[in-house]
Amino acid sequence: MNEVKELESELRAEGVRITRQRVAILSALSDSEDHPTAEELLERSRDFDSSVSLATxxxxxxxxxxxxxxxxxxxxxxxxxxxxxxxxxxxHLIDIDTGKVVEFRSDKIERLQEEIARELGYELVHHRMELYGKRKS
Structure with missing residues (x-):
């Protein structure tokens, strides 16, 4: 099942009617390789269906x-x-000058976080890491 169909199923499970506008939003989300705002999703959704509203x-x-x-x-x-x-x-690494969000993965950081949690007597079940930086000149 593709991502759009999976997302449609999530909405249907909540009793939400699947409209052309919602399919446009789901398609825009599925196509995103960045981290769009609601307003950016509105613009992208309108490429699929010009009648999409911000409220939707x-x-x-x-x-x-x-x-x-x-x-x-x-x-x-x-x-x-x-x-x-x-x-x-x-x-995530966020460029504080441009707001650009860079995704990264580091096995070294993942292992270190697990080790720290274990040393403190915890089992790590979820985490989020955000780094903020400026490009070097």
């Missing part, structure tokens, strides 16, 4: 977030940004 974007995002299908990121210095939850785990 917010309602759809709210339901998907409640179902755990998407993740809301609240990076410092910016509004909420969204990404699909079914993507492989990664951490």
């Amino acid at each position: 974007v917010y309602r759809t995002l709210s339901v998907l977030e409640g179902r755990g299908a998407i993740q809301r990121n609240e990076f410092e210095g910016g509004g909420a940004r969204f990404e699909l939850s079914n993507r492989p785990h990664h951490d």
